Amino acid sequence: MIAEFKVANFYSLKDEQTLSFVPTTDDTYLDAYTDVVAPGVRLLKIGCIYGSNASGKTNVLHALDFFTHAMIDTDQKKDEGTGVVPFLLDDDSKHASTTFEMTFYLEGLRYKLFLELNSKVIVKETLSVYTSAQPTLIYDRTYNSNTEAAEIKFGSKSGLLKKNREAIEGNTIVNRTVIAAFGISNVEKTRLNQVYEMFSSNVAPAMMPSNSLMYFIKKNLREYKTDKLKQFVLHFLKASDFNISDIKLRNEEIEINPETRDKDAFMARGTVNSEKLVFTHHTKYGNKELSEELESAGTKRYMGLATILFNLLSHSMMLPIDEVETSIHYELLSYFIRVFL
Numbered sequence: 001m002i003a004e005f006k007v008a009n010f011y012s013l014k015d016e017q018t019l020s021f022v023p024t025t026d027d028t029y030l031d032a033y034t035d036v037v038a039p040g041v042r043l044l045k046i047g048c049i050y051g052s053n054a055s056g057k058t059n060v061l062h063a064l065d066f067f068t069h070a071m072i073d074t075d076q077k078k079d080e081g082t083g084v085v086p087f088l089l090d091d092d093s094k095h096a097s098t099t100f101e102m103t104f105y106l107e108g109l110r111y112k113l114f115l116e117l118n119s120k121v122i123v124k125e126t127l128s129v130y131t132s133a134q135p136t137l138i139y140d141r142t143y144n145s146n147t148e149a150a151e152i153k154f155g156s157k158s159g160l161l162k163k164n165r166e167a168i169e170g171n172t173i174v175n176r177t178v179i180a181a182f183g184i185s186n187v188e189k190t191r192l193n194q195v196y197e198m199f200s201s202n203v204a205p206a207m208m209p210s211n212s213l214m215y216f217i218k219k220n221l222r223e224y225k226t227d228k229l230k231q232f233v234l235h236f237l238k239a240s241d242f243n244i245s246d247i248k249l250r251n252e253e254i255e256i257n258p259e260t261r262d263k264d265a266f267m268a269r270g271t272v273n274s275e276k277l278v279f280t281h282h283t284k285y286g287n288k289e290l291s292e293e294l295e296s297a298g299t300k301r302y303m304g305l306a307t308i309l310f311n312l313l314s315h316s317m318m319l320p321i322d323e324v325e326t327s328i329h330y331e332l333l334s335y336f337i338r339v340f341l
Contacts, residue, residue, distance in 0.1 A: 001035065001043045002318055006101040007063040012056045014087040019060055021047055032341050037105040045341055061206040061320045067100040067115065071179045071199040081119045082175045097123050106194045121174040129157055129191065138191065141178050150174055159190035206320040213304025214292060218275055220307050221249055229310050236306040240332050242299065245287060246280035301327040305336055312340060
């Protein structure tokens, strides 16, 4: 679980901002709102950012997205930049580096990961683990401007043989993180596996108000091998006073106009398969079906949240949501949060 995330000089965030999941000393509903992540250490299960319009709330989530993606991104070419955008409204900040820092717990141990970069290269990257009161270095990466290359110093806790350190160094180009380079290197299992897996599997991309959740819903319903997800979503909708008694995926063939269709895309076929979600409503006139385009935005949004909630309860994940209340009545949002907690 993430304990703290810090960011400075990113988009509209000029000064360092901290998103913290460290609870206060108030122990009201302690078991409901917190989880034990290490002996004597509890972290909050949920955090809220609130403030006026244009105050930078969304950019904190963008920063978290950027940082977590950078940890697993291997698509860079050496002559490309990092993609980071600093605070541009003063002369000092726009020429300064952007910094990120995350403190998190894995299997009862505290880790601290620091990243400093500009628009061209990663300047510094450090990962430490706390096996005692003092941190122990796993690796420290710096940019050598003379050689225009990344230099990595591995600590005793990295657990890597020399040949595997060299493999990671070879994949660590100037705009790629060490964690991402580890992910594409054929090396033995170490603590770095846990860190890489956290960023690749346990921190989801930020969910924005404009995101359509229909693809996500269909993908999950299609891939889940039992009816467990479907039954959870139906139960969740019923408990929230929706009159939906069934949901199903249906494949439909859509006719393509031969005069306008893209032959490269559809070849010689006149139809394509389209997967649609069909909702069965229980009414006083019996069960009636509605296809997804006829359902309300609120119903589809809430069903998407129910699908997300199932994943959150099934796996240890962090999900940043911007404007979680979009298209949802506050009582439904309250119920969603209560079930999660």
